[in-house]
Amino acid sequence: MTATKGLEGIVAAASSISSIIDGVLTYRGYDIDELAEKASFEEVAYLLWHGKLPTRSELDALNAQLGEYAAVASDVIAGVRLYPKDTNSMAALRTVVSSLALYDPEAGDMSREANIRKAVKLQAQLPTVIAAFARIRQGQEPIAPKKGVGIAHNFLYMLTGEEPAEVAVQALDKALVLHADHELNASTFAARVTVATLSDIYSGVTSAIGALKGPLHGGANEAVMVMLDDIATVANVEPYIQNKLNNKEKIMGFGHRVYKNGDPRAKHLQMMSRQLGELNGDMRLYEMSVKIEDLVTGQKGLKPNVDFYSASCYTMLGIPRDLFTPIFAISRVSGWTAHILEQFEDNRLIRPRAEYVGPVNQRYVPIAQR
Ligand SMILES: CC(=O)SCCNC(=O)CCNC(=O)[C@H](O)C(C)(C)COP(=O)(O)OP(=O)(O)OC[C@H]1O[C@@H](n2cnc3c(N)ncnc32)[C@H](O)[C@@H]1OP(=O)(O)O
Numbered sequence: 001m002t003a004t005k006g007l008e009g010i011v012a013a014a015s016s017i018s019s020i021i022d023g024v025l026t027y028r029g030y031d032i033d034e035l036a037e038k039a040s041f042e043e044v045a046y047l048l049w050h051g052k053l054p055t056r057s058e059l060d061a062l063n064a065q066l067g068e069y070a071a072v073a074s075d076v077i078a079g080v081r082l083y084p085k086d087t088n089s090m091a092a093l094r095t096v097v098s099s100l101a102l103y104d105p106e107a108g109d110m111s112r113e114a115n116i117r118k119a120v121k122l123q124a125q126l127p128t129v130i131a132a133f134a135r136i137r138q139g140q141e142p143i144a145p146k147k148g149v150g151i152a153h154n155f156l157y158m159l160t161g162e163e164p165a166e167v168a169v170q171a172l173d174k175a176l177v178l179h180a181d182h183e184l185n186a187s188t189f190a191a192r193v194t195v196a197t198l199s200d201i202y203s204g205v206t207s208a209i210g211a212l213k214g215p216l217h218g219g220a221n222e223a224v225m226v227m228l229d230d231i232a233t234v235a236n237v238e239p240y241i242q243n244k245l246n247n248k249e250k251i252m253g254f255g256h257r258v259y260k261n262g263d264p265r266a267k268h269l270q271m272m273s274r275q276l277g278e279l280n281g282d283m284r285l286y287e288m289s290v291k292i293e294d295l296v297t298g299q300k301g302l303k304p305n306v307d308f309y310s311a312s313c314y315t316m317l318g319i320p321r322d323l324f325t326p327i328f329a330i331s332r333v334s335g336w337t338a339h340i341l342e343q344f345e346d347n348r349l350i351r352p353r354a355e356y357v358g359p360v361n362q363r364y365v366p367i368a369q370r
């Protein structure tokens with residue numbers, strides 16, 4: 001038995017949810033390029049869960065259900081008030097999502113109907129708890145979710161207490177569409193491994209959030225913004241990046257396990273970054289990002305991934321950088337839960353083997369003689 005480090009190239013599940021074939025990403029067979037231009041995030045979530053685009057009445061019903069479930073139990077918010085104010089936002093999200101299960105009377109109901117309802121609840125409640133966390137740590141009161149608006153609108157409203165501009169809603173909605181699912185990425189795999197033991201959907205999503213947090217995965221979007229903040233000016237891009245490349249340091253937001261010729265989502269986010277810069281009358285972050293891309297792609301052949309341009313986009317939408325990865329989770333919970341539902345449909349415990357490389361033939365030595 002020989003291990004494949006990082007499971008590179010190993011096909012570990014059959015799935016009909018999303019595919020990456022020859023660098024083209026599809027959700028249920030629909031090209032992400034078309035969905036990014038035409039679909040709302042709620043339509044995409046429905047597509048991931050049900051395998052088809054919703055009719056008008058199906059979408060209306062989903063939106064009504066999302067509105068109904070968006071408020072969370074007051075005890076969950078009371079719990080958030082107890083978190084240290086400087087707590088890591090993804091650690092807070094991991095904890096609060098785990099706690100949602102405690103207040104859901106059907107948390108342990110493993111029927112498909114209950115699991116679909118729980119998927120919708122998680123989708124509806126993640127924006128509420130993230131916005132509540134962000135406000136509470138600043139000494140502000142959480143804002144209750146609004147009915148009759150989409151997830152992107154509601155999140156920006158709950159975060160700021162103000163009606164968001166339509167352009168901001170559209171930009172965030174498109175970003176949510178672009179992040180919704182991605183085949184067997186690390187966090188989705190973590191979710192599937194967890195529920196394949198027949199644990200519940202809340203456990204699966206909590207595992208997934210833990211996996212998304214790391215900077216080699218979803219945490220890279222925040223790390224990109226830390227880098228942009230460090231660089232600060234267009235003039236400083238070249239010395240800063242050159243120094244990192246010379247020291248063989250990783251440049252966050254570049255490279256991908258599957259895409260070697262570029263991530264098809266990045267171009268949409270690059271365009272969004274340019275448009276937001278033009279609208280704000282401030283091209284600094286966009287120009288810095290393009291210059292970083294020129295250097296990193298020119299010298300290393302590495303292309304930007306989904307996390308690279310999302311950092312400048314979210315900052316231009318006025319979102320604090322430590323909420324970038326939680327926003328990724330707001331989107332990806334649609335994919336995680338679709339994969340959990342798919343895993344339950346034809347479940348088998350996920351239990352690979354390890355190649356043993358440790359010592360052999362050891363004999364026990366009594367503690368007094370060691
Ligand atoms: C939503 C997402 O999860 S997208 C990915 C988000 N993560 C990041 O942006 C973090 C930066 N990127 C990376 O760390 C990697 O490219 C990953 C984790 C995305 C993919 O990792 P792997 O498939 O294991 O690639 P691996 O790390 O082996 O890289 C292969 C080679 O490219 C180099 N490389 C890969 N990414 C980068 C990078 N961002 N900057 C500099 N060099 C890089 C590696 O150092 C390695 O070089 P070597 O062969 O000389 O040792």
Ligand SMILES: O=C([O-])CC(=O)C(=O)O
Pocket residue numbers: 179181182184185186217257258305306
């Ligand atoms: O697929 C991956 O390895 C990481 C990624 O791009 C994603 O999860 O969107």
